[in-house]
Amino acid sequence: MTATLEVTDLRKQFSIGRPAIDGVSFSVPSGEIVVLLGPSGCGKTTTLRCVAGLEHPTSGEIGIAGRIVSSPERGILVPPRLRELGMVFQSYAVWPHMTVRQNVVYPLKHRKFSREEARRMVDEALALVGLSEYADRPVVALSGGQMQRVALARSIVYRPQLLLLDEPLSNLDAKLRLRLRDDLRVILKQTGMTALYVTHDQAEAVVLGDRIGVMRNGKLLQMDTPDEIYNRPADLFVANFTGATNELEGRLVSRSGEFGMVDFGEGRQGEVALLHSCGPDDKVRIALRPENIAIGEHSGANSFPARVLDRRYQGTQTAYGIELFGKRLEVVELGTAARHRVGIETQVSLPRESCWAYRDTGPVSHE
Numbered sequence: 001m002t003a004t005l006e007v008t009d010l011r012k013q014f015s016i017g018r019p020a021i022d023g024v025s026f027s028v029p030s031g032e033i034v035v036l037l038g039p040s041g042c043g044k045t046t047t048l049r050c051v052a053g054l055e056h057p058t059s060g061e062i063g064i065a066g067r068i069v070s071s072p073e074r075g076i077l078v079p080p081r082l083r084e085l086g087m088v089f090q091s092y093a094v095w096p097h098m099t100v101r102q103n104v105v106y107p108l109k110h111r112k113f114s115r116e117e118a119r120r121m122v123d124e125a126l127a128l129v130g131l132s133e134y135a136d137r138p139v140v141a142l143s144g145g146q147m148q149r150v151a152l153a154r155s156i157v158y159r160p161q162l163l164l165l166d167e168p169l170s171n172l173d174a175k176l177r178l179r180l181r182d183d184l185r186v187i188l189k190q191t192g193m194t195a196l197y198v199t200h201d202q203a204e205a206v207v208l209g210d211r212i213g214v215m216r217n218g219k220l221l222q223m224d225t226p227d228e229i230y231n232r233p234a235d236l237f238v239a240n241f242t243g244a245t246n247e248l249e250g251r252l253v254s255r256s257g258e259f260g261m262v263d264f265g266e267g268r269q270g271e272v273a274l275l276h277s278c279g280p281d282d283k284v285r286i287a288l289r290p291e292n293i294a295i296g297e298h299s300g301a302n303s304f305p306a307r308v309l310d311r312r313y314q315g316t317q318t319a320y321g322i323e324l325f326g327k328r329l330e331v332v333e334l335g336t337a338a339r340h341r342v343g344i345e346t347q348v349s350l351p352r353e354s355c356w357a358y359r360d361t362g363p364v365s366h367e
């Protein structure tokens with residue numbers, strides 16, 4: 001039976017600087033993969049290390065499988081080896097002088113398994129990660145991707161209650177990274193393991209996570225399904241970090257349920273989605289994904305004159321720079337044809353459900 005992880009109001013203050021973790025709470029139900037996503041320095045690794053017991057939190061509680069393993073307030077701190085966790089890190093961390101099988105059997109040595117049982121468990125773990133044929137090879141004779149598979153097999157061989165993964169794909173080349181990313185989700189789902197995964201790569205988070213938690217400056221900004229994070233980002237930072245790189249500004253004129261009318265200046269008005277509490281007359285900033293802007297289409301309400309500034313043909317898609325309301329926006333059009341010429345005056349249409357308006361609360365750094 002795999003575990004649930006419960007993190008409650010976690011804080012970590014190192015001796016210098018602002019808190020690395022600043023009141024983070026979330027839970028990981030049994031069998032779920034939760035990904036912590038955020039830019040460098042946001043506190044995701046420190047959160048993972050606190051769960052592992054490698055870092056001591058300043059306050060807050062961590063529970064694994066219903067048992068509190070860390071609570072400074074109550075004087076509880078269970079050491080890492082008694083937390084029954086599997087861990088996979090960025091570096092392969094395999095024993096170079098051993099074979100694949102010797103590496104994978106290692107965690108079983110101090111647990112009470114018979115030789116036959118241990119052999120069966122190792123065979124099963126190697127089959128899961130696709131390394132059955134390599135069992136007797138020295139690990140030094142493997143590629144980086146295969147070494148990381150060995151590390152994964154070793155961390156899941158005894159079916160820990162919780163698996164912690166810290167950027168396990170970042171040392172691999174681009175092609176291997178994509179393959180192992182897709183395989184990893186299949187492997188984790190086959191084992192039914194509960195996992196906490198840390199990355200700064202949003203594509204990785206979307207593919208791997210049942211839920212994604214976006215972190216910034218030690219805080220958890222939003223934790224939701226990839227679909228919700230992608231289509232209903234909680235704030236401008238989450239929108240931008242997950243690829244909504246365009247921004248327009250305006251003033252909210254009126255609202256009707258989840259939508260509102262925004263004045264972009266000079267009498268130009270358009271409809272937007274209000275994912276944030278905004279009221280009439282509020283200054284708003286509107287986030288837009290490049291792939292959600294359509295060039296050359298009149299669709300009534302949200303169509304505006306625009307100009308094509310530049311274009312970059314990329315084979316399966318074409319990226320355009322367009323000028324709208326005196327600003328440069330990035331647009332991506334899928335398909336193998338580059339349809340719009342540089343310099344032409346055209347129309348763009350902005351579907352109202354993809355124009356996410358947030359109350360303007362000052363500058364947001366787009367890390």
Ligand SMILES: Nc1ncnc2c1ncn2[C@@H]1O[C@H](COP(=O)(O)OP(=O)(O)OP(=O)(O)O)[C@@H](O)[C@H]1O
Nearest residue numbers: 014015016020039040041042043044045046047200
């Ligand atoms: N041992 C330490 N002493 C002091 N400050 C630290 C220590 N470890 C981390 N920090 C600080 O805590 C903050 C969060 O760091 P953390 O490593 O958790 O971020 P991260 O999101 O995992 O970044 P990265 O992806 O670069 O590893 C950073 O500002 C970092 O400088």
